[in-house]
Amino acid sequence: xxxxxxxxxxxxxxxxxxxxxxxxxxxxxxxxxxxxxxxxxxxxxxxxxxxxxxxxxxxxxxxxxxxxxxxxxxxxxxxxxxxxxxxxxxxxxxxxxxxxxxxxxxxxxxxxxxxxxxxxxxxxxxxxxxxxxxxxxxxxxxxxxxxxxxxxxxxxxxxxxxxxxxxxxxxxxxxxxxxxxxxxxxxxxxxxxxxxxxxxxxxxxxxxxxxxxxxxxxxxxxxxxxxxxxxxxxxxxxxxxxxxxxxxxxxxxxxxxxxxxxxxxxxxxxxxxxxxxxxxxxxxxxxxxxxxxxxxxxxxxxx
Amino acid sequence: xxxxxxxxxxxxxxxxxxxxxxxxxxxxxxxxxxxxxxxxxxxxxxxxxxxxxxxxxxxxxxxxxxxxxxxxxxxxxxxxxxxxxxxxxxxxxxxxxxxxxxxxxxxxxxxxxxxxxxxxxxxxxxxxxxxxxxxxxxxxxxxxxxxxxxxxxxxxxxxxxxxxxxxxxxxxxxxxxxxxxxxxxxxxxxxxxxxxxxxxxxxxxxxxxxxxxxxxxxxxxxxxxxxxxxxxxxxxxxxxxxxxxxxxxxxxxxxxxxxxxxxxxxxxxxxxxxxxxxxxxxxxxxxxxxxxxxxxxxxxxxxxxxxxxxxxxxxxxxxxxxxxxxxxxxxxxxxxxxxxxxxxxxxxxxxxxxxxxxxxxxxxxxxxxxxxxxxxxxxxxxxxxxxxxxxxxxxxxxxxxxxxxxxxxxxxxxxxxxxxxxxxxxxxxxxxxxxxxx
Numbered sequence: 001x002x003x004x005x006x007x008x009x010x011x012x013x014x015x016x017x018x019x020x021x022x023x024x025x026x027x028x029x030x031x032x033x034x035x036x037x038x039x040x041x042x043x044x045x046x047x048x049x050x051x052x053x054x055x056x057x058x059x060x061x062x063x064x065x066x067x068x069x070x071x072x073x074x075x076x077x078x079x080x081x082x083x084x085x086x087x088x089x090x091x092x093x094x095x096x097x098x099x100x101x102x103x104x105x106x107x108x109x110x111x112x113x114x115x116x117x118x119x120x121x122x123x124x125x126x127x128x129x130x131x132x133x134x135x136x137x138x139x140x141x142x143x144x145x146x147x148x149x150x151x152x153x154x155x156x157x158x159x160x161x162x163x164x165x166x167x168x169x170x171x172x173x174x175x176x177x178x179x180x181x182x183x184x185x186x187x188x189x190x191x192x193x194x195x196x197x198x199x200x201x202x203x204x205x206x207x208x209x210x211x212x213x214x215x216x217x218x219x220x221x222x223x224x225x226x227x228x229x230x231x232x233x234x235x236x237x238x239x240x241x242x243x244x245x246x247x248x249x250x251x252x253x254x255x256x257x258x259x260x261x262x263x264x265x266x267x268x269x270x271x272x273x274x275x276x277x278x279x280x281x282x283x284x285x286x287x288x289x290x291x292x293x294x295x296x297x298x299x300x301x302x303x
Numbered sequence: 304x305x306x307x308x309x310x311x312x313x314x315x316x317x318x319x320x321x322x323x324x325x326x327x328x329x330x331x332x333x334x335x336x337x338x339x340x341x342x343x344x345x346x347x348x349x350x351x352x353x354x355x356x357x358x359x360x361x362x363x364x365x366x367x368x369x370x371x372x373x374x375x376x377x378x379x380x381x382x383x384x385x386x387x388x389x390x391x392x393x394x395x396x397x398x399x400x401x402x403x404x405x406x407x408x409x410x411x412x413x414x415x416x417x418x419x420x421x422x423x424x425x426x427x428x429x430x431x432x433x434x435x436x437x438x439x440x441x442x443x444x445x446x447x448x449x450x451x452x453x454x455x456x457x458x459x460x461x462x463x464x465x466x467x468x469x470x471x472x473x474x475x476x477x478x479x480x481x482x483x484x485x486x487x488x489x490x491x492x493x494x495x496x497x498x499x500x501x502x503x504x505x506x507x508x509x510x511x512x513x514x515x516x517x518x519x520x521x522x523x524x525x526x527x528x529x530x531x532x533x534x535x536x537x538x539x540x541x542x543x544x545x546x547x548x549x550x551x552x553x554x555x556x557x558x559x560x561x562x563x564x565x566x567x568x569x570x571x572x573x574x575x576x577x578x579x580x581x582x583x584x585x586x587x588x589x590x591x592x593x594x595x596x597x598x599x600x601x602x603x604x605x606x607x608x609x610x611x612x613x614x615x616x617x618x619x620x621x622x623x624x625x626x627x628x629x630x631x632x633x634x635x636x637x638x639x640x641x642x643x644x645x646x647x648x649x650x651x652x653x654x655x656x657x658x659x660x661x662x663x664x665x666x667x668x669x670x671x672x673x674x675x676x677x678x679x680x681x682x683x684x685x686x687x688x689x690x691x692x693x694x695x696x697x698x699x700x701x702x703x704x705x706x707x708x709x710x711x712x713x714x715x716x717x718x719x720x721x722x723x724x725x726x727x728x729x730x731x732x733x734x735x736x737x738x739x740x741x
Contacts, residue, residue: 011431013431013436014428014431014432017424017427017428017431021417021419021420021424025419096417098414098415098416098417098418099415099417101392101414102392102408102410102411102414102415103390103392103408103410103414103415103429103432104390104391104392104432105415105432106432169342172338172339172341172342172345173338173339173342174338295345297394298394300387300392300393301332301393302341
């Protein structure tokens, strides 16, 4: 592990080259260049306002409609950086096989540079959220922004750890790349980005009889059972299946919540969630980096 | 076989400090039918699910500083694996290899370049990978750009480069960064004559300054001109090593033997895969290629006796059949076409009857073809009519290979050239004549 970190330090010039090159590649050839990183979130903001406010009439609990769009935008920026890194990292060894197979190349920098590049892109978009907060008269960031470096660090740690794990796995099973594409999509909709977390906490699925063993909530309408009403009205019989656990196992929910607290609500992030995220991030990084390191010598042969 | 012989080379000339030392170097690739099996093996730390493939086994090397060593072998012999092991790209399964100093390699066209990066950025990338930074990097970059002669292209992405440009940039980077050991894998075969000459000069300078070069090729000619010591690899093992002359004989022998192993299959492929047409009164049943030793072969040496023999069978009576042969180089260049009719002394066969069989020989006293792959087409035409019609025309009947032990001439044909130089020296009245006849 320390070897990995020291190697990253040793190759920081190379890392900087890659990040700079990648950021440039996003904008090279476009006349607006760097501004696309700002324009994109602005357009997103208006799209969210239009779709969720005018068409779906969605509201984010107690907050105003304008803020709803800002909350979504903040979520999607964080999610975008995460999913982009994970997807690109998974394929990074295969994509750079020319380097890995033909020269002695420190492959460990690849997921790190991808994460850094995405995070920089995300940070360029964040001022749009902050500006939106001021324009629409919301609180915006306050003293709690001091937490940003910590949140950012943990986010990179988590993302890079997943990247190490998946890119190594992808050398053994090339299906990993496609699986990750699908998985990231499912994960995005399972994460409270376009809906408040409370909705998930409140949601419950009615279970048919044969699935009643899955029930993780007590039967809420025992009365119905006693009165002997017709069977089709007794669909609660099997009990409910609460979706609350989805929030309890989703580190991305904790991360996005922390960002929203800091950037939009001028609140300190929930310490329990942040702590949980930190533990998961460190564990993921250690696991991913260990797997990556253990196989790294074989990379040229596996490609 | 080689594992039993002592394959340790004698120390090559040029100093007692070894630049590259390998001891019992071996590399196993594990082959799995299903990728899942590889993953399970990896996770359980076992090896039972895969098959072993030894790409290289039991190699000892002792390459002295300042020497130029050639590694020769046919495709798949393990040359590239050896280079990758020396350069440290892959890890050996057995033994170890030690290299003193900075290694650069030209392993493949565009190897180590990032296609999206510009030439200049790739120079930076290469420097970073080699651990060159700061002042040295700033100093080297202009030198590299200048040597590569890429001009404005240096700031365009390398994916837009032609193969010649790739080689130029690759060669410039590999030689300008002051390496101690330079590994080259056939990379010099691309590029124009001008740049090739420049490269050769650069390599000579490099050697004179005490640099060590390892040169991999299957072209005996370039190995001979470059190296003092040659190592022959076959099926992952060192077969022979020593002076270029000694090793090249063994190499030619092996290539010949291998060529003949494939003989039957190649002849048969010739009839199945390429067009054949004609009225069919006479059939060219077989084509044999005979060398100087009178034996049928598919590999020949420039300058030896060479006979193409057509074996025919007549099915129906006909008049004035003429056999011909067309020779082509593997790239389709039509080298020569001839028959026994269009000659100062034509052979006329007249009437032939059903049931007749025979052989037609076309001989060349000294085969003039230079090294390369060639194929032949046989023509059998009826010349009794105003315009000859095909009786049995067979395209691409046989493929054969020519090796040139001398490598004195290049191109398709060996020509009987004579050279003369007349020197008028300033202080002497007489003209000195130097001559070299045909």
